[in-house]
Amino acid sequence: MKKRYLIDRSSRSLIFVLALASFAVLVAIAVFTLKEALPALQKIGLLDFLLGREWRPTNGQFGILPMILGTVMVTVGALVFAVPLGVGCAILLAEVAPQRVRLILRPAVELLVGIPSVVYGLVGLVLIVPLVREIGGPGLSLAAGIIVLTAMILPTIISISEDSIRAVPKSHREGALALGATDWQTMWRVVLPAARSGIAASIVLAIGRAVGEAMALVMVIGMATAIPMSPLDPARPLAPSIALEINYATGLHRSTLFAIGVVLFVLIIIINSIAMIVMRRGAHAQNVR
Amino acid sequence: MNIKASRKWAFLIPVVLLVLSLTLVGCGKELSGTITEAGSTTVQPLAELLADGYMQKHPEVQVTIGGGGTAQGITSVNTGLVDIGAASRELKADDPQLVKHLLARDGIAIITSPDNPVDGLTKDEIRQIFGGIIKNWSAVGGPNAAIRVIVREEGSGTRTAFEEMVMARPEPAVQITSTALQQNTNVGVKTYVAGNEDAIGFISFGYIDNTVKALAIDGVEATEENAKNGTYPIVRPLYFLTKEAPTGLVRQFIDFCLSAEGQATVAEEGYISIA
Numbered sequence: 277m278k279k280r281y282l283i284d285r286s287s288r289s290l291i292f293v294l295a296l297a298s299f300a301v302l303v304a305i306a307v308f309t310l311k312e313a314l315p316a317l318q319k320i321g322l323l324d325f326l327l328g329r330e331w332r333p334t335n336g337q338f339g340i341l342p343m344i345l346g347t348v349m350v351t352v353g354a355l356v357f358a359v360p361l362g363v364g365c366a367i368l369l370a371e372v373a374p375q376r377v378r379l380i381l382r383p384a385v386e387l388l389v390g391i392p393s394v395v396y397g398l399v400g401l402v403l404i405v406p407l408v409r410e411i412g413g414p415g416l417s418l419a420a421g422i423i424v425l426t427a428m429i430l431p432t433i434i435s436i437s438e439d440s441i442r443a444v445p446k447s448h449r450e451g452a453l454a455l456g457a458t459d460w461q462t463m464w465r466v467v468l469p470a471a472r473s474g475i476a477a478s479i480v481l482a483i484g485r486a487v488g489e490a491m492a493l494v495m496v497i498g499m500a501t502a503i504p505m506s507p508l509d510p511a512r513p514l515a516p517s518i519a520l521e522i523n524y525a526t527g528l529h530r531s532t533l534f535a536i537g538v539v540l541f542v543l544i545i546i547i548n549s550i551a552m553i554v555m556r557r558g559a560h561a562q563n564v565r
Numbered sequence: 566m567n568i569k570a571s572r573k574w575a576f577l578i579p580v581v582l583l584v585l586s587l588t589l590v591g592c593g594k595e596l597s598g599t600i601t602e603a604g605s606t607t608v609q610p611l612a613e614l615l616a617d618g619y620m621q622k623h624p625e626v627q628v629t630i631g632g633g634g635t636a637q638g639i640t641s642v643n644t645g646l647v648d649i650g651a652a653s654r655e656l657k658a659d660d661p662q663l664v665k666h667l668l669a670r671d672g673i674a675i676i677t678s679p680d681n682p683v684d685g686l687t688k689d690e691i692r693q694i695f696g697g698i699i700k701n702w703s704a705v706g707g708p709n710a711a712i713r714v715i716v717r718e719e720g721s722g723t724r725t726a727f728e729e730m731v732m733a734r735p736e737p738a739v740q741i742t743s744t745a746l747q748q749n750t751n752v753g754v755k756t757y758v759a760g761n762e763d764a765i766g767f768i769s770f771g772y773i774d775n776t777v778k779a780l781a782i783d784g785v786e787a788t789e790e791n792a793k794n795g796t797y798p799i800v801r802p803l804y805f806l807t808k809e810a811p812t813g814l815v816r817q818f819i820d821f822c823l824s825a826e827g828q829a830t831v832a833e834e835g836y837i838s839i840a
Binding site: 330331332333334335406409414415416494498499500501502509510512520521523524525526 | 633634635636637639640713715718719720740743744745746748749757763764
């Protein structure tokens with residue numbers, strides 16, 4: 277009896293220590309990044325850094341407004357395509373597709389989640405960039421970045437949304453159908469709202485991946501330092517900028533790259549907070565039993 | 566009790582194996598000789614060939630060549646990450662103090678797609694194009710199309726050499742336009758220009774092949790001859806850098822690169838030997 281009690285207690289403390297460890301890692305990353313970024317933020321000034329429009333490290337100009345806009349544009353652009361496509365595909369897999377189709381598609385989607393970013397970048401460079409060039413502009417562009425990013429976040433949205441839709445109890449559907457609703461009405465007004473928090477979670481994860489994506493975008497998005505005026509112009513989001521220059525930057529330049537890291541950190545915190553608020557409201561509205 | 570004993574024993578096996586393998590890794594390093602190099606992508610293909618030649622003569626030595634760009638080469642050798650750093654430009658005043666070994670000279674070619682009808686430009690036209698002042702090929706005798714400028718990242722020795730020799734002089738210096746696309750290797754620039762008839766960029770002479778066209782500057786063709794005899798205006802030194810005066814394996818490798826055999830390889834690859 278005492279043995280079982282000991283085992284129970286020690287496993288509980290072990291798990292607690294592990295959880296603390298992950299939190300400690302997060303804090304360590306935040307503290308280290310902030311410490312390395314401080315010289316840059318102090319020397320350049322937060323407003324000049326965030327709102328400056330010129331990025332020329334050799335000239336001592338460190339404005340990241342074009343990069344912030346680049347991240348926002350490429351993320352929003354990718355979401356515009358990936359969310360409807362992803363949720364639609366999830367509905368397809370959960371409700372419509374026959375078992376045989378699902379047996380092939382679902383593992384394929386999960387495989388796509390695991391493909392390394394560099395591979396997406398290579399395929400984008402060789403396939404997508406020339407296609408975009410046919411439409412206009414240099415090919416290495418915001419549009420190419422959006423297409424590649426959509427392909428990267430789609431599997432995440434599909435797999436998690438599908439799980440959420442499947443998790444909705446049958447009673448919801450049966451009740452709606454019994455009341456005379458059509459399949460579409462059932463889906464749109466009953467099932468999807470019930471799966472809302474899971475779908476929202478998948479979108480938040482997708483945003484996280486989009487905002488942090490560096491390798492694939494470095495290869496296809498052009499990395500020009502000017503603010504893009506059209507989707508066919510090149511762009512330079514925050515994360516790829518760090519990837520492009522971190523290998524060799526020294527001194528103040530290096531510190532500014534860490535400052536960009538801090539900006540990314542803050543951005544993710546803001547996005548996650550908004551998502552949590554939205555999800556909490558959603559749970560309230562559903563009158564969780 | 567029997568079950569418990571074997572479970573404990575089973576848990577220890579992977580731990581012991583892990584510790585053993587870690588010590589073996591240390592052993593490996595002491596037994597063979599290794600030389601690590603990193604830096605300029607201009608020097609990289611040359612360094613790889615020189616390393617191959619050296620390793621054929623000395624099979625017990627392992628020479629590892631890396632890329633990353635000139636600035637990374639300088640930083641890496643300065644912090645002791647690699648034995649040799651490669652640079653494709655002169656060292657500047659704010660670079661760390663390192664020992665320079667002149668490996669070769671190299672021209673920088675202004676390249677366009679072979680489908681582009683323009684064959685040559687004046688130095689001033691090049692400055693204006695890369696500065697974003699001339700934006701259309703029709704201004705320099707080409708078709709009516711927007712010029713796509715592509716350059717290397719700021720840490721690139723090729724870019725720094727280009728900026729210093731073409732953009733900075735004569736005064737006042739012209740900045741590379743902020744609408745220029747950026748790729749972080751010679752290969753990246755070459756691949757893009759080869760596939761895009763409106764593009765213009767610059768790469769090392771050693772990377773020129775028949776997928777791109779090297780333009781004449783002020784009437785001087787971009788050939789090895791002209792780079793050697795000084796008529797071609799954009800030529801820069803290629804350096805191997807070491808933190809202090811090299812000894813042992815590193816000294817032997819560098820001596821090999823500077824020997825007649827090494828320099829023959831340099832000449833074969835389209836760079837200018839210093840012999």
